[in-house]
Amino acid sequence: MTYNKIFNGDCLDLFSNIPDNTIDMCFADPPFNLNKKYNSYHDNMDVKQYLDWCSLWINEMVRVTKPSGSIFLHNIPRWLTHYSQILNEVAFFRHWIAWDAPTAPMGKSLQPGHYGVLFYTKKEKKSKIYELRAPHKRDRKTGRLQKDYGGKKDLLHPFGPLLSDVWTDIHRIRHNSKRDPHPCQLPIHLLERIILLSTDENDVVLDPFLGTGTTALAAKRLGRKYVGFELDEEYAVIATQKLEAENYQSCIGKYWVSVYRDETVTIRDKDWLGLSSFFEIPKPIRNIETIKISLNEKFLHETLNCNC
Ligand SMILES: C[S@@+](CC[C@H](N)C(=O)[O-])C[C@H]1O[C@@H](n2cnc3c(N)ncnc32)[C@H](O)[C@@H]1O
Numbered sequence: 001m002t003y004n005k006i007f008n009g010d011c012l013d014l015f016s017n018i019p020d021n022t023i024d025m026c027f028a029d030p031p032f033n034l035n036k037k038y039n040s041y042h043d044n045m046d047v048k049q050y051l052d053w054c055s056l057w058i059n060e061m062v063r064v065t066k067p068s069g070s071i072f073l074h075n076i077p078r079w080l081t082h083y084s085q086i087l088n089e090v091a092f093f094r095h096w097i098a099w100d101a102p103t104a105p106m107g108k109s110l111q112p113g114h115y116g117v118l119f120y121t122k123k124e125k126k127s128k129i130y131e132l133r134a135p136h137k138r139d140r141k142t143g144r145l146q147k148d149y150g151g152k153k154d155l156l157h158p159f160g161p162l163l164s165d166v167w168t169d170i171h172r173i174r175h176n177s178k179r180d181p182h183p184c185q186l187p188i189h190l191l192e193r194i195i196l197l198s199t200d201e202n203d204v205v206l207d208p209f210l211g212t213g214t215t216a217l218a219a220k221r222l223g224r225k226y227v228g229f230e231l232d233e234e235y236a237v238i239a240t241q242k243l244e245a246e247n248y249q250s251c252i253g254k255y256w257v258s259v260y261r262d263e264t265v266t267i268r269d270k271d272w273l274g275l276s277s278f279f280e281i282p283k284p285i286r287n288i289e290t291i292k293i294s295l296n297e298k299f300l301h302e303t304l305n306c307n308c
Pocket residue numbers: 009010011012029030031032038039040041182184185186187208209210211212213214215229230231232235
């Protein structure tokens with residue numbers, strides 16, 4: 001099996017080259033059947049055709065995943081309810097992650113305010129899952145904590161809370177100037193978070209709908225191997241070029257982390273003991289709200305990047 005490569009073609013054909021139980025984590029961000037303008041793919045099947053097709057590649061994702069591995073599916077809630085019915089037969093539900101991403105008003109119903117990421121493991125036991133932490137939310141100017149913890153401030157973790165299943169701190173790519181010529185590119189730190197949650201260094205990550213390469217780039221930055229499938233030749237070429245040019249390793253010291261605009265946005269809980277020496281930890285703890293942990297980090301990223 002060839003790793004660290006993007007394959008241009010139909011994912012169902014390409015899956016047939018992947019042996020059973022060989023991939024540590026599969027992530028899919030398929031077309032949403034919303035008539036998006038992709039280069040090659042026509043995003044407007046009838047509902048039955050779309051769901052029958054989804055069932056085929058979802059089952060392939062589960063087949064190739066190792067017994068210790070995970071499967072993640074990103075989509076709008078409507079389709080995820082169908083995906084769950086398929087996955088509940090062949091894998092184990094862990095979480096529905098709500099990724100807060102406001103969209104344009106859509107008619108007279110509730111405003112869609114999130115995308116979902118279904119998180120399943122192939123087996124019920126002995127799955128790889130790590131607890132993550134995200135930084136405390138702070139006022140940008142003053143660095144003060146946004147939440148009022150009342151008398152509980154002394155109990156706060158210096159870096160930030162354990163991550164919940166609602167992710168409000170990962171922003172969509174809003175500016176066209178920062179986007180590839182692709183209609184729905186995901187932010188890299190969303191994928192970095194998912195990879196930190198479910199894999200270790202050198203594990204293999206597979207994405208059957210790679211687009212212009214977000215999942216593979218995140219995997220490479222975090223020292224994981226990747227396999228990507230993409231139907232459109234132009235997108236596959238862009239992804240390959242980006243991967244060839246990428247030499248950033250997203251780590252502090254020997255610990256893999258996810259960084260957005262010079263701020264560390266995801267760490268593993270188990271790494272905090274080792275990571276804490278790289279952060280300016282507020283003392284006494286009651287002054288936590290006056291010190292921005294990230295100030296010190298910027299310096300560290302510049303000087304320590306990186307000998308993982
Ligand atoms: C929602 S986009 C994925 C975007 C990707 N997550 C990124 O950040 O760039 C879905 C992608 O699936 C591709 N695609 C559609 N049908 C496919 C198929 N049968 N096999 C492989 N790729 C396919 C489309 O060309 C499109 O790039």
